[in-house]
Amino acid sequence: MIKSLYVRMLCYFLGSVLVSLMIGFFITERLYKDRLIELVQNNLISSGKTIIEAYKESAPDNRDVLIRGMSSMALYSIRLYDHTGRFIPEASSKSEDTAPISNEKLQSVLTGGVYHGNQGKGFKHFGVGLPFAIDGESYALFISLNLESFGRMLGGLFRTQLLIVLLFGSFLIILSVRYIVRPIQHLTKATHKMARGNFSIHLSTKRKDEIGQLTTSFNQMAHELGMLEKIRRQFVSDVSHEIQSPLTSIKGFTQALKNKKMDEASRMRLLNIIEEESNRLSRLSEDLLQLSSLEYDHLQLNVHSFRLDEQIRNVLISLEPQWSSKHIEIEIELKEIFVRADEDKLVQVWANLIGNSIKFTNDYGKIQVTGKENAEGIEIAITDNGLGIGEAEIHNIFKPFYKEDQSRDRSISGNGIGLSIVKRIIDLHQGDIQVISQQGEGSTFTVFFPH
Numbered sequence: 125m126i127k128s129l130y131v132r133m134l135c136y137f138l139g140s141v142l143v144s145l146m147i148g149f150f151i152t153e154r155l156y157k158d159r160l161i162e163l164v165q166n167n168l169i170s171s172g173k174t175i176i177e178a179y180k181e182s183a184p185d186n187r188d189v190l191i192r193g194m195s196s197m198a199l200y201s202i203r204l205y206d207h208t209g210r211f212i213p214e215a216s217s218k219s220e221d222t223a224p225i226s227n228e229k230l231q232s233v234l235t236g237g238v239y240h241g242n243q244g245k246g247f248k249h250f251g252v253g254l255p256f257a258i259d260g261e262s263y264a265l266f267i268s269l270n271l272e273s274f275g276r277m278l279g280g281l282f283r284t285q286l287l288i289v290l291l292f293g294s295f296l297i298i299l300s301v302r303y304i305v306r307p308i309q310h311l312t313k314a315t316h317k318m319a320r321g322n323f324s325i326h327l328s329t330k331r332k333d334e335i336g337q338l339t340t341s342f343n344q345m346a347h348e349l350g351m352l353e354k355i356r357r358q359f360v361s362d363v364s365h366e367i368q369s370p371l372t373s374i375k376g377f378t379q380a381l382k383n384k385k386m387d388e389a390s391r392m393r394l395l396n397i398i399e400e401e402s403n404r405l406s407r408l409s410e411d412l413l414q415l416s417s418l419e420y421d422h423l424q425l426n427v428h429s430f431r432l433d434e435q436i437r438n439v440l441i442s443l444e445p446q447w448s449s450k451h452i453e454i455e456i457e458l459k460e461i462f463v464r465a466d467e468d469k470l471v472q473v474w475a476n477l478i479g480n481s482i483k484f485t486n487d488y489g490k491i492q493v494t495g496k497e498n499a500e501g502i503e504i505a506i507t508d509n510g511l512g513i514g515e516a517e518i519h520n521i522f523k524p525f526y527k528e529d530q531s532r533d534r535s536i537s538g539n540g541i542g543l544s545i546v547k548r549i550i551d552l553h554q555g556d557i558q559v560i561s562q563q564g565e566g567s568t569f570t571v572f573f574p575h
Contacts, residue, residue, distance in 0.1 A: 137297045165240040168252040176256045207262040233264040323350030370401035411541040418548040425466040433458040439474040450487045457494040469549045476542040485510035501574040509566035522547040
């Protein structure tokens with residue numbers, strides 16, 4: 125079994141050329157054979173009539189000379205029969221391989237019929253028979269055209285032409301197939317490298333066809349996978365730190381509670397710290413489980429109709445301790461909006477987006493929540509004047525495990541999973557989320573749900 129794509133394509137192309145040529149010759153023969161025979165026979169009839177007129181008008185002494193002059197044409201054979209059906213050799217020219225005339229055909233012509241047919245096999249002999257009369261006596265003139273030598277030459281010409289077409293066509297097909305298959309071979313080698321964990325692969329191409337598009341897509345995929353691998357490693361490092369830090373605190377304070385005598389106030393302070401660190405671990409675990417469950421393809425949403433504006437106001441009320449402690453001004457511009465969605469899932473969306481705005485907005489900052497509805501759908505925008513996001517980071521913030529630290533205060537808590545959860549929930553609702561941000565001037569997150 126042939127496994128090489130190069131050999132397969134070569135066989136397919138060459139086979140297609142051969143089959144096409146054979147079908148072409150068959151169809152051409154079917155279409156033009158009868159037309160060619162008719163054309164030759166009409167030409168022979170016209171020539172025969174000319175010969176008969178010349179034969180009639182010539183003196184009896186010169187008729188033999190006339191026939192001999194005509195017989196010098198190598199491709200033609202002329203035969204004359206009298207009214208009794210007797211062959212007149214002195215007024216005829218007959219090739220040795222000329223097919224004989226049957227008595228039935230001869231009598232048909234002598235009685236006034238015109239014979240036209242193919243005497244012999246294939247295209248070897250084309251012949252016509254014409255009746256005429258001299259001095260009241262019937263004669264039959266048979267003219268045949270021997271195309272055997274001409275046919276051999278023409279067949280040789282076609283075979284030579286076919287051979288040349290096959291040779292040059294095969295050479296061009298080999299070059300074409302190599303041109304097509306070579307980038308695929310490069311892609312195969314690159315995928316093997318990628319399978320071993322090497323994502324720093326870039327294949328150069330100037331092609332604009334499907335192969336070029338495939339190469340460009342492969343380069344984009346390698347880049348995205350490389351970024352994802354980098355983010356994954358960073359995430360593992362961050363999660364390890366997020367887990368190790370509270371565990372270390374819990375372990376240390378637990379040992380302190382066991383080994384040291386302390387007053388009730390000190391003991392309660394250590395227990396409160398242990399509780400806070402335990403809650404921190406719990407939130408991290410819940411976020412990881414939530415992200416994992418949202419990635420499940422067959423997740424069923426509990427969709428029903430509810431007031432979206434009321435839901436967002438309730439989320440803002442639940443987050444009041446966070447924004448009021450930073451003296452952040454909250455501005456709400458929401459009309460009555462109904463939506464069909466999973467209410468619990470959307471609570472997580474607004475809690476994450478508004479919670480992030482609170483985190484990254486400085487004291488005495490401002491957060492604005494607006495909403496509108498039109499014929500296309502529902503649009504909710506959350507705008508803050510906080511730290512903002514770097515232009516190079518905007519395309520990465522929704523990727524799983526991504527945590528952008530460069531433009532934000534490292535003292536701000538977070539595990540980098542919240543926006544991934546937001547993006548997945550919105551995707552499950554067939555919606556979209558867009559970000560407009562400038563570092564140091566704030567951000568606007570716009571969520572859209574179609575009707």
